[in-house]
Amino acid sequence: MCSARLVTCFAALLAVSPIAAHAQDGPVTVKITRSDAPAVDPISARIGAEGIAAVLADLKSRDALAPKDRFALAGLEFLASLEAATRWQMEAGAARVLMPLIGNVPGDSAAPRETFTADAVTRESEALIAEMDRARSALDGVADGPEFGLAIDLNDLWFDLDGNGARDDGESAVTILRGVFMPRAPETEAAEARIVRFDNADAAWLSAYTHLISGAGELTLAFDPEPAIARVLETYAKLVEAQEKAASAGQYSSMDGLRIFSFVDPAAALLDMLHQQPDPQHTRAARDHWLAMIADNRQFWDLAEAETDNQAEWIPSDAQDQALDVEFPDRLGETWRGVLSDGEALLTSEKSFPFWRVPIGVDLGAWLEDPAPLPLTGVVQGWALDPYFTDAPMLTPENWTRFSRLVGSRTGLMMFMLN
Numbered sequence: 001m002c003s004a005r006l007v008t009c010f011a012a013l014l015a016v017s018p019i020a021a022h023a024q025d026g027p028v029t030v031k032i033t034r035s036d037a038p039a040v041d042p043i044s045a046r047i048g049a050e051g052i053a054a055v056l057a058d059l060k061s062r063d064a065l066a067p068k069d070r071f072a073l074a075g076l077e078f079l080a081s082l083e084a085a086t087r088w089q090m091e092a093g094a095a096r097v098l099m100p101l102i103g104n105v106p107g108d109s110a111a112p113r114e115t116f117t118a119d120a121v122t123r124e125s126e127a128l129i130a131e132m133d134r135a136r137s138a139l140d141g142v143a144d145g146p147e148f149g150l151a152i153d154l155n156d157l158w159f160d161l162d163g164n165g166a167r168d169d170g171e172s173a174v175t176i177l178r179g180v181f182m183p184r185a186p187e188t189e190a191a192e193a194r195i196v197r198f199d200n201a202d203a204a205w206l207s208a209y210t211h212l213i214s215g216a217g218e219l220t221l222a223f224d225p226e227p228a229i230a231r232v233l234e235t236y237a238k239l240v241e242a243q244e245k246a247a248s249a250g251q252y253s254s255m256d257g258l259r260i261f262s263f264v265d266p267a268a269a270l271l272d273m274l275h276q277q278p279d280p281q282h283t284r285a286a287r288d289h290w291l292a293m294i295a296d297n298r299q300f301w302d303l304a305e306a307e308t309d310n311q312a313e314w315i316p317s318d319a320q321d322q323a324l325d326v327e328f329p330d331r332l333g334e335t336w337r338g339v340l341s342d343g344e345a346l347l348t349s350e351k352s353f354p355f356w357r358v359p360i361g362v363d364l365g366a367w368l369e370d371p372a373p374l375p376l377t378g379v380v381q382g383w384a385l386d387p388y389f390t391d392a393p394m395l396t397p398e399n400w401t402r403f404s405r406l407v408g409s410r411t412g413l414m415m416f417m418l419n
Helices: 001-014 042-048 053-061 067-091 118-139 173-177 200-222 225-248 263-273 280-304 332-347 364-369 375-383 398-419
Strands: 149-153 197-198
Touching: 042 053, 042 067, 042 149, 053 225, 067 118, 067 149, 067 200, 118 225, 149 375, 197 332, 200 280, 225 263, 280 332, 280 364, 332 364, 332 398
Parallel strands: none
Antiparallel strands: 149 197
16 A cells, blocks of 8 residues: 555656745855756657657667667656556545545546455555666666756646546646645646756656655565455455445444545554564665665765756756746755765664654664564554664754755655655
8 A cells, every 4th residue: 555655756757836935044056047948859749649658668669779768768667657556546446545645636536447456555566666677777877877858848748547548638647746745836827838858867866766666665565465455355345245234224324434434444454564574575675775765866966966057957956947946945955965864874773763752762774674563552662663772873853954944844745856
């Protein structure tokens, strides 16, 4: 359940609303002169006309690709994974359970076209990891390679959610993902282009995102969700049968407990999963992906800050402007690097996170290396974390506080945007 929802992180590829301005201390960086938006690459219009799958298949059929086309291939692999996951969630009637932050998914989630099976989350997580592997393979060496630029009109991106091969109302990626994981960009007329030019720095950013999502998928697989979901589904079927039997006998209730409290079922499966012994092979893989994500993210900022142009930028440096006029505050790269350093320190056991009841550290890196079950009662009381208590220095909140103060009320959205 967790991994299917996490693919929505790619909402960061779309325009969303301006960050509230906050007073910033220190000097303001002088901006590089802003250039006009470039001409849109022909592949953008092809995506708009033919869809993700057709253009992706064409790129995969070619023997040699230029750097910009390799980035396009990786981006389409990523988008295809989001398209497939969103379509499955709609068909299984799970769009509001697995993707609760997306409010613009068309269709009626209460009328599933596919049965939600016990192995569904495992299957989707494995598929997601494979899709991220393919995207990363296409990106190999692109960030470090010759300079390239790929201009895309975000209005050309759409998801074939009903699988009919045609772009229908409600399938615009901008419409579906607007305002999900970063602030909403200033509104534009329907016909006005939303042009973003992706470059070498963005290749590192996209690679970082593939590692973020692969790590989440590996962590989901570590807890083997299938048995827990099977138990919940078996009992749920009996509850539905009892409800239907009562209704047929004229025994009506003023409260539909299955519908009103539908959150109970996925919550029960999740809590049951946490009682299981995690597979260390998967937790270690998750750790390695997240460490690689941090390395790629640092490379992104190094490359972005070395750029000498200011043209239709996706995530700008202090000297650049965002293509869609979303406000990015000065010193964002510097501040976010501090957050990355904290994350790396936790993953490598250099630092620990403080237990909520007393000032003692918990070694996350040790748990990822040699994991144990995490039942909620044991985590809250402390006995489940006891083997991981440590004297390692505890993480302090300074870096996170600096970041959250810099971006204001959009902290969570910007966190997913920057990964």
